[in-house]
Amino acid sequence: MSEDTAADQRAPKAAEFSEADGLATVRLNTPGLTRRVKEELLDALRRAAESTTARAVLLLGSDKAFCVGQDLGEHARILEEEPQDALGTVREHYNRIVLALEDIQVPVVVGIGGACVGAGLGFALAGDVRVAARRAKFGTAFTGIGLASDSGLAYRLVTALGQARAMELMLLSTVFGAERALELGLVTEVVDDDAWAERARETALQLASGPxxxxxxxxxxxxxxxxxxxxxxxxxxxxxxxxxxxxxxxxxxxxxxxxxxxxxxxxxxx
The missing domain is CATH 1.10.12 (Lyase 2-enoyl-coa Hydratase; Chain  A, domain 2)
Structure with missing residues (x-):
């Protein structure tokens, strides 16, 4: 066993799955997506999709961030060491994460406590109801680092906003706040910074007790x-x-x- 593998096994879970009261909860504890984080998130989402007892799913990030997309430190290392495989993660991880979210048939509530950009925004928009903290920030981010989007982001934005507004957000990579996201219809509700997680859970439990x-x-x-x-x-x-x-x-x-x-x-x- 390598030192890196042993360290990964000792580290706290980057993405956790739990289930109680008809509600499956997936909590993303690490906002930057390394390979380990992506694999743990995919596993947790697949467990949620495969549950026969969950009547709703709650997807949460941390107070500081929901998800900020690819960990660029890891990405820079892979670009240097294995440039031909640097973006293989799109098919290996990102596509599978989005499809795992799509496979969840029951309602999915997303709680957004902070930054939600890049692939993180794509993941959030794959849910059904989004509750955001007032401090939350949103952005597409991809063109800012010379990439096209992944994680189904362009599809979700066009579906939600139409082609013109989606093009604006994709090309300009403008960062915008929770109130603007609410105006655009990208989030369902904006609440005080200390209330987002509890409000998201309340909403998910309400759906879990429904038809x-x-x-x-x-x-x-x-x-x-x-x-x-x-x-x-x-x-x-x-x-x-x-x-x-x-x-x-x-x-x-x-x-x-x-x-x-x-x-x-x-x-x-x-």
Missing amino acids: TGAFVAAKREVRAAAQGGRELPELLEEEADLQNQLGQTADHVGAVRAFLNKEKPTFTGG
């Missing part, structure tokens, strides 16, 4: 509509199929009964 089947179907419908290339009649048929399936669930039947009895529905995810 899971309906949430899964809603994500499927929104993704299908956002991707384009499908005609309205096809989407309408898919909606009809989903409604037929959901109409037979205990959550739907119970919610209708609760409404008629002027009661608050209780959802079990069934």
